[in-house]
Amino acid sequence: MTGPGPDGTPPQGVRTRLGRRRDRLIAVGWLVLVWNLFWGDFSWGNLLGGLLVAAGVLLFFPLPPVTFGGRLRLRGLVVFGVRFVAELVRASLHVARIAVQPGYVPRSAIVAVRLQVPTDLNLALTAEVLSLVPGTLIVETDREAAVLYVHVLDVHGPADLAAARKQIRIVERRIVAAVGSEAELRQVRSVPVDKESS
Numbered sequence: 001m002t003g004p005g006p007d008g009t010p011p012q013g014v015r016t017r018l019g020r021r022r023d024r025l026i027a028v029g030w031l032v033l034v035w036n037l038f039w040g041d042f043s044w045g046n047l048l049g050g051l052l053v054a055a056g057v058l059l060f061f062p063l064p065p066v067t068f069g070g071r072l073r074l075r076g077l078v079v080f081g082v083r084f085v086a087e088l089v090r091a092s093l094h095v096a097r098i099a100v101q102p103g104y105v106p107r108s109a110i111v112a113v114r115l116q117v118p119t120d121l122n123l124a125l126t127a128e129v130l131s132l133v134p135g136t137l138i139v140e141t142d143r144e145a146a147v148l149y150v151h152v153l154d155v156h157g158p159a160d161l162a163a164a165r166k167q168i169r170i171v172e173r174r175i176v177a178a179v180g181s182e183a184e185l186r187q188v189r190s191v192p193v194d195k196e197s198s
Helices: 012-039 044-060 074-100 120-132 158-179 182-189
Strands: 108-114 136-142 147-153
Touching: 012 044, 074 158, 108 158, 120 136, 120 147, 120 158, 147 158, 158 182
Parallel strands: none
Antiparallel strands: 108 147, 136 147
């Protein structure tokens, strides 16, 4: 077993184990919180029940480890939040106009977009954000290839498909700018958002 690094940090294996324990504790905390919110009452019985349910879920339904290797950036978070709210309002108005327009039948399409950062966390965050915006919905994910299949509303031709792919890549770039690592940030900035996925 190797000793601490020159700067006093623990060796890589110890950091990995500590990271896994931290992630499990965070997952238990969230599950206990959700359990208590479901019951609508924070009591000792619900806290104990939440702990038992959380332990059972993590024991019998283990998820693949998703470790946060990035860092929070205040500017990126603010930009992401402002742009997300603006996109939410714009998309809501667009869907509302389609809903009330007499006789208009919108055409839909499913676009496949390969993400630039193929991590489980980036895949999950990008999929969640896209699903929250009216008019887009995740219908399938390919975890191995880091590809999202997104249902897009009101498509008129190839230009709209290209615009949808570009918008998905912009969303990914904003997420990475808010919470990604330096390497991930360089990775998404190295490829233009309007470049077709290979």
